[in-house]
Amino acid sequence: MTAVSDVAARRSASTDSPWQDGHHGTRRSAAPTTLTAEHGDVYVEPDLTPLGAREANRSALSALLDTVGIPHFAVRGTVDHGTVIGVDEEHRESVLQAVFRGLSQFPGHLTVVDPDAPRPAKPVSSRDPRAWRDVATARVLQISWYRTDPGRHLLLGHEYGCALEFWQRQGAHLVAPRANRITWAVAADGGNVKGAARLFSRFVSDWTPEPLAPALSTRPEFLVNCADDIAFPVDAVYTWVDGNDPAWQQRKAQAKGEVYHAESASDARFISRDELRYSVRSLHLFAPWIRNIYVVTDDQVPAWMREDVPGIRIATHREIFRNPEDLPTFNSHSIESQLHHIQGLAEHFLYFNDDMFIGRPVAPHAFFTPNGTARYFPSRNRIPQGPVAETDSPVDAACKNNRALLKERFGKVITQPMEHIPYALRRSAMEEAEREFPEAWARTSASRFRAMTDLSPTSSFALYYAAMTGRAQPGSMPFAYLQLAVPDLADRLQRLRDGRDRDTFCLNDAFSTPEDIEAQQELLDDFFTSYFPTPSPYER
Known part of the structure; x- marks a missing residue:
């Protein structure tokens, strides 16, 4: 989260955003406004909150996968700001095509995540060809659409994005490309279930308004109460x-x-x-x-x-x-x-x-x-x-x-x-x-x-x-x-x-x-x- 000041709008057309809002259906957002070369495309959002930006990024990526029929599931990741979606490695080509189409229509930011790197890579605008250099073999991608409030005071960026993990088949299991909070493997042919939103971020409780924190489609293996969870009000x-x-x-x-x-x-x-x-x-x-x-x-x-x-x-x-x-x-x-x-x-x-x-x-x-x-x-x-x-x-x-x-x-x-x-x-x-x-x-x-x-x-x-x-x-x-x-x-x-x-x-x-x-x-x-x-x- 960053403060935004002295923002000059360089584009003025409006466009439908690729995410859904729990209150009003499809939202109409201002077009990307280029803030600086570093920030790239930023979407103006009314009623902006960190949790809302997080959920909008997740639901946008999930919608892209749904349009091409790619099964996916929410993963209990190790960070609270963003979300994580897991997909079968076998669907890589279709997944990358869907992501490319989505980011071509609605430019965002992209990072190839190396789970073994000492520090995360710097996000790159999806308009930049360098952003796509290593996606063909990436184990994890971080995808986001930056957002700011109408007064351009807040900038909610890549940390609120959604990570896309490619899980590999090993026998009867799908194996994670990196550690999460719960398990290294889930059943390869298992079905999805609904998981309470608080399982996927410590910023969420059972009393957080549902539109900001809906239940997510996940695997049964993630439906456990951990020793470090806070479930009391x-x-x-x-x-x-x-x-x-x-x-x-x-x-x-x-x-x-x-x-x-x-x-x-x-x-x-x-x-x-x-x-x-x-x-x-x-x-x-x-x-x-x-x-x-x-x-x-x-x-x-x-x-x-x-x-x-x-x-x-x-x-x-x-x-x-x-x-x-x-x-x-x-x-x-x-x-x-x-x-x-x-x-x-x-x-x-x-x-x-x-x-x-x-x-x-x-x-x-x-x-x-x-x-x-x-x-x-x-x-x-x-x-x-x-x-x-x-x-x-x-x-x-x-x-x-x-x-x-x-x-x-x-x-x-x-x-x-x-x-x-x-x-x-x-x-x-x-x-x-x-x-x-x-x-x-x-x-x-x-x-x-x-x-x-x-x-x-x-x-x-x-x-x-x-x-x-x-x-x-x-x-x-x-x-x-x-x-x-x-x-x-x-x-x-x-x-x-x-x-x-x-x-x-x-x-x-x-x-x-x-x-x-x-x-x-x-x-x-x-x-x-x-x-x-x-x-x-x-x-x-």
Whole structure:
């Protein structure tokens, strides 16, 4: 996946694309637009997603084989971005003729894959005669049609293509030309069966929308559950507030006398920059394995959000708080202490602040192990030594409170807070922690603003509690943390957008002044719409 900028369209005719769309039948796509000599032909796709590009490439190649009656089957390959189709070596000539005709009509990209090569070959435009030089004897071909969104912000290229493998007959079996996740051989005369889409990519779950991830025709040998598969559901939870809502502002004003620290009631903490809309887009684009999204609010609904589609739901404070007297609250620690009470929430869930985003396709394995253990991501910072002091920030005070309770219970000292990465949580661990530490939990729930007695339930305490009870382990991932109140914000956002090499990133804002906000918003609007150009199904 690559960022596309300064694209000049050199062709303008339209043409029918060779793939099918699960919603609308045959799609009409803009003609190939030559971006650069390196990129070659690129097709403009509305509603573009990585998973959609992957499936479109697979279905296009499958359709080419179907037109000439070539039997084929989906293979459980070793990569998640693309797909793999296996064919009998005996059909090579007919297969290559079909591929040549298809790529002549709809130019794409081609690679002859050498399974023994130390690095993959560079894709070549199918218009280039060099692309066809070694196909007659190739064991594996990678075929793709590059795609970009109408705004030309994303370029989904060869990694989302479909590999065509030529399996050789050896007695009663077809033998693979390279390793896959399951087997070296299938029955030569065996029939095909349907296999769930999640078997063929870790970016897919049983809850991924069917048009993006249909069941595939495969061989029975591939219908096994592997030890490294994740089949359990994973939900996403957000906390969100519209700080411009007059009713909410009035409730906040009435409770403001409890503020103890300038950061606690900083207006920047409650500004809605539409981050939630784009964070949800990031899930739609890059984590389509999420089952349900819950948005926890104080009786508020984002103006852009649809409530009539499955997969997303508002969970109000009134619904999740066990003690109604704790409301209203303006303390994220308080709200986070009640997240595990969301009705229907999965055992495994990711908790997002609305300024956290998925930056590129990631699998649930980044956050959970296949046996369900959660991963947490310790910071390079250290929790200050000593007891809570008046000069501590709310974050440090909560970390010290976490440390004291956990040391008393387990005899172990935590030294690190967590990075600003979505928090992988176990619902059962939070329920148990609330039962084991009822006074500290109730005290945190009752704090209307951040208090020196708070725990930080989701960003530290529940993660370490899960670790000390065998349900979490440390992990690592490429991530970025950007503080918005910096003079070089534009440059930092540009590097993040151009690189697109972080699994997650956070755009945090606790210290911006009213003068900063207008200038920041213009930069953020451009950044969000170019990084996440495809609306989610949950937008009006």
